[in-house]
Amino acid sequence: DSGVTQTPKHLITATGQRVTLRCSPRSGDLSVYWYQQSLDQGLQFLIQYYNGEERAKGNILERFSAQQFPDLHSELNLSSLELGDSALYFCASSVDGQGYYNEQFFGPGTRLTVL
Amino acid sequence: AQSVAQPEDQVNVAEGNPLTVKCTYSVSGNPYLFWYVQYPNRGLQFLLKYITGDNLVKGSYGFEAEFNKSQTSFHLKKPSALVSDSALYFCAVRDNWNDYKLSFGAGTTVTVRA
Numbered sequence: 001d002s003g004v005t006q007t008p009k010h011l012i013t014a015t016g017q018r019v020t021l022r023c024s025p026r027s028g029d030l031s032v033y034w035y036q037q038s039l040d041q042g043l044q045f046l047i048q049y050y051n052g053e054e055r056a057k058g059n060i061l062e063r064f065s066a067q068q069f070p071d072l073h074s075e076l077n078l079s080s081l082e083l084g085d086s087a088l089y090f091c092a093s094s095v096d097g098q099g100y101y102n103e104q105f106f107g108p109g110t111r112l113t114v115l
Numbered sequence: 116a117q118s119v120a121q122p123e124d125q126v127n128v129a130e131g132n133p134l135t136v137k138c139t140y141s142v143s144g145n146p147y148l149f150w151y152v153q154y155p156n157r158g159l160q161f162l163l164k165y166i167t168g169d170n171l172v173k174g175s176y177g178f179e180a181e182f183n184k185s186q187t188s189f190h191l192k193k194p195s196a197l198v199s200d201s202a203l204y205f206c207a208v209r210d211n212w213n214d215y216k217l218s219f220g221a222g223t224t225v226t227v228r229a
Binding site for chain 2: 004042043056090092101103105109
């Protein structure tokens with residue numbers, strides 16, 4: 001158990017809908033990262049938050065957004081969902097946002113299926 | 116830009132034999148290299164990392180990795196593989212040019228047969 005929690009574990013929804021994925025980092029970790037894992041794209045970095053502020057953006061679509069709250073939990077919002085958004089979404093946390101050498105601890109993921 | 120290549124989609128070994136999973140990288144600055152393992156329906160687990168210093172890094176579950184700057188490689192090794200090592204292995208890199216992104220390789224599926 002990494003100490004990172006994600007809810008829900010599974011999410012099934014229809015095209016055009018909006019969903020929210022939630023992540024609680026390990027105790028003491030200030031950084032939260034979101035990743036998307038799919039068969040065709042592999043593991044792709046989406047976005048990072050550090051202590052409530054956006055720190056880095058990766059291959060995140062404009063239909064997707066995220067935020068980190070004062071209690072450091074984070075939410076990833078996916079809107080206008082398309083079939084291609086079906087994937088496993090991981091949250092990870094690490095101690096800090098400026099140290100490139102800190103390993104990230106991954107949650108169990110949320111499997112999103114868009115029908 | 117930074118990137119990671121894992122040239123083998125699959126690696127098959129017999130239990131008790133040495134296991135090697137290959138990784139090469141490309142970065143603009145100094146590399147920070149990581150190995151993660153993913154078991155079915157689970158999140159990624161950190162195995163080991165190279166930041167600086169000794170080129171041979173020891174990690175969890177008996178794994179180690181050798182950093183080779185001239186060959187830009189960071190191969191994962193285990194002297195004696197176990198059936199329970201069967202999983203998906205990811206190499207990842209970030210460099211020190213103020214890039215917070217962790218770039219992952221495509222992954223290598225390791226199967227250890229009894």
